[in-house]
C-alpha cells in the first residue's frame with residue numbers, strides 16, 4: 065500500500081509556531097505535512113492560559129491579518145477579554161484574553177483538520193534528511209522517511225529539554241511530554257551555534273481548596289473586545305473572573321530559606337531565564353527591598369477547578385513550593401495539582417538565519433519559535449507563519465518576504481533577532497518598535513492583509529470584508545475632510561458645550577476631530593450619516609486624531625529610507641554629534657554600526673537620534 069511520503073513543505077512540531085507554519089504553507093497551495101509528537105497536544109499552551117497583552121496582541125493581530133489561526137482560536141476559547149492600556153494612546157493599547165486551554169487546543173486542531181493540502185502525522189522526528197548540503201526531508205523515530213525540499217523546524221522547548229524541580233532533574237520537553245534528544249544531538253553535529261536557555265512555570269492550584277472571600281476579583285471589559293478581524297463576541301464562550309492576591313514577607317522568607325536547594329542559585333541550571341517573566345525566587349533576589357509581589361490568579365478553563373497563579377513561577381523543591389503557596393492570602397489550605405518547574409533547552413543563535421527564517425548553513429531548512437531564542441506563544445506563532453509562507457514561496461520559486469520594521473511587529477521581531485541575536489529569552493514589547501504609532505493593533509489588517517492576499521494567504525470571505533472596511537474608511541475620511549461646520553449654526557452650538565468655547569470660524573469635521581475634547585461620536589453625525597462599521601469608525605477617528613504624529617513618523621521613515629545605506633565612518637566621534645544623549649553615544653561608540661540603518665536598529669537608538677546623525681553626516685559632507 066502506498067503511503068504519502070513526498071511533500072512540498074514539512075513542518076516539524078505542532079506548537080504555536082508549527083501550527084501557523086503548516087497552515088500558511090497549505091493555504092498557499094503547498095502539499096504540506098505536519099509531523100509532531102502527539103496529535104493531542106496540537107496548539108498546547110505550555111505555560112499560562114492567556115493570549116495577547118502588550119506587544120504580544122500586536123503580533124496576534126498581525127498573524128490574523130495574514131490569515132493565521134491564533135486570533136480565531138482565541139475568540140473560540142477566550143473566557144475573559146480585556147484591553148490593557150485602554151486610557152493610553154492607541155499605539156500601546158493591547159487586547160489580552162484568558163483562554164480555556166482545552167477549547168484553545170480544540171479550536172487549533174479543528175482549523176488544522178479542516179485545512180486542505182495539509183496532512184498531520186504523529187511521530188517524533190529523530191533526524192533530518194540532507195542531500196548535497198541541502199535539507200531533503202525528515203526521518204521519524206520509526207525510521208519512516210518523508211521527503212520535501214523545504215522543512216520548517218519548530219520544536220520549542222523540547223531539544224535536549226531538562227526539567228528541574230529543586231535539585232532533582234529529568235529529561236522532558238515540558239511536563240508530561242518527552243524531550244527531543246536524538247534530533248538535538250543530530251542538530252549539534254550541524255554547523256549551528258547552539259546555546260541553552262531556561263524558562264519556568266508556577267505550581268497549579270485546585271480552586272476548591274482556595275478561600276476566595278478576601279481576594280480581589282477582576283472581570284473582563286464590557287463591551288467585550290474581540291481578537292480576530294473575523295471574530296465576534298457571539299463566538300466567545302462563557303466569561304469568567306480572575307483574582308488578585310499577593311506574596312508577603314513570610315512567603316519571601318520561605319523562598320530565601322530554600323535558595324540553597326534552588327537549581328538556579330546552586331548553579332545546576334546554566335541557561336538564562338526570561339527577564340520579563342522571572343521566577344518568584346528571581347524576583348525576591350533581584351528586588352530584595354520589595355515586601356510583596358502581585359499574584360494574578362487565572363482560571364485554566366471552564367470545566368476544571370485548576371488555577372494558574374501568574375507571578376510565582378518557580379523551580380524550588382516541592383516542599384518549599386507547598387509552604388510558599390500556603391503562606392499567600394487565600395491559599396492557606398491550597399492543594400497543588402501540578403508542581404512548578406523550570407526547563408532548560410537548546411536554542412540556536414538567530415543571527416545564523418536569513419530574514420525568511422531559512423538557516424544560512426542548510427538551504428531549505430527554516431527555524432521558527434522558541435528554538436530561535438524567543439519566549440511566548442505569540443512570538444512563536446508569528447515566526448511560524450513567516451517561515452511557513454517563505455517555505456511556500458521558495459517552493460513556488462518566488463522571492464522571500466519579511467515585513468519591514470515600519471510595517472509590522474513581525475518585522476521588528478525578525479530584524480531584532482537576526483541583527484542582534486539574543487542572550488536571554490526574547491519577548492515582544494511595544495517599546496521595541498521605533499514606529500509604534502504606525503504599528504497599532506487596530507490597523508494590523510490595513511498594514512498586512514493586502515500583502516497576505518497577494519501571497520494566497522487570505523480567503524475570499526476575509527478579503528471581501530476587508531475591502532468593504534477599507535472602502536468605508538476612505539469614504540468617511542473624505543466626507544469628514546470636506547464637510548464643514550460654520551459659526552452660529554446648530555451643529556456648532558452642539559459642539560461648543562463640549563469644547564467649552566465658541567466656534568468662531570469654519571472648521572472641517574476632520575479638524576474638529578483632532579480636538580482632544582471631541583470624539584468621533586460627537587462629530588460624525590453632526591452633518592449627515594456616520595458609519596455603522598465600528599472597526600472602520602475607530603480607524604477613521606484614530607487616523608484623524610493622530611494625523612500630525614502619523615505624518616511625522618511617515619516622513620521620518622521616508623527620509624531614513626532614502627539615506628539608510630549612508631555609511632558611518634568607523635572612526636566617527638559620536639560625542640561630537642550635537643544632541644545625542646550620553647547613553648546613545650556610548651551605544652553607538654561600542655557597536656560602531658556600518659550604516660545609518662544599522663545604527664537605527666541598535667536598542668535604545670531612537671529615530672530622533674538617527675536624524676541627528678544624518679544631519680551631522682550631511683554637514684560634515
Ligand code: FAD
Nearest residue numbers: 077078079080081101110111188189220264433434440444
Ligand atoms: P512549543 O509550543 O514548545 O511546541 C513544540 C512542538 O514541537 C510540540 O508540539 C512538540 O511536541 C513538538 N516537537 C518537539 N520535538 C519534536 C520532534 N523531534 N518531533 C516531532 N515533534 C516535536 N512563554 C512565555 O511567554 N512566558 C512564560 O513564562 C513561559 N513559561 C514557560 C514555561 C514552561 C515550563 C514552558 C515549557 C514554556 C514556557 N513558555 C513561556 C514558553 C511558551 O510555551 C513557548 O514560547 C511557546 O510554546 C513556543 O512555541 P513553539 O511553537 O516554539 O514551541
